[in-house]
Amino acid sequence: MVAAIRRTVVVAWLCLVAVACSGGAGQASPVATTSVDLPASYRFSPPAISVAAGATVTWTNHDNFSHSVQFLDGGLPTEPMEMKPGATAAFTFGAAGTFRYQCSFHPQNMQGTVVVTP
Numbered sequence: 001m002v003a004a005i006r007r008t009v010v011v012a013w014l015c016l017v018a019v020a021c022s023g024g025a026g027q028a029s030p031v032a033t034t035s036v037d038l039p040a041s042y043r044f045s046p047p048a049i050s051v052a053a054g055a056t057v058t059w060t061n062h063d064n065f066s067h068s069v070q071f072l073d074g075g076l077p078t079e080p081m082e083m084k085p086g087a088t089a090a091f092t093f094g095a096a097g098t099f100r101y102q103c104s105f106h107p108q109n110m111q112g113t114v115v116v117t118p
Helices: 002-021
Strands: 035-038 048-052 056-061 067-071 081-083 088-092 097-102 111-117
Touching (some): 056 081, 067 088, 081 088
Parallel strands (some): 048 111
Antiparallel strands (some): 097 111
C-alpha cells in the first residue's frame, strides 16, 4: 500500500515537472507586439514576439531588480542593454530573422525570442 502511494506521488510529481518545463521561450507561439514586459517574476512577457522588419521593440522592467536584454545570435550587438527597475530598453530590427535573447543577469530563467518578418 505504501509503495503504491509513493509511486503515485512520484508519477504526479514527474507530470508536474514535465508541464512546468514545457513552456519555454523556444516553444511559445510568437505574439504580434512591439512591447515586452518584465514583470516581478524573472521572465519576459510574452517570451516570444513577432514584428515586421523596421519595427522597434521596447522592453519595460516592472521588476524590483535590474535586468537586461542581450542578443545571442543573428549578427546583432551582444552588449547587454541594462534596465534598472522602471527603465526601458529599445531596439529596432532592420532585417527579417529569428533573434534569441536573454537577461545577462538571469540567463537560466529569462529567455526570449523576436521573430522579424519581411
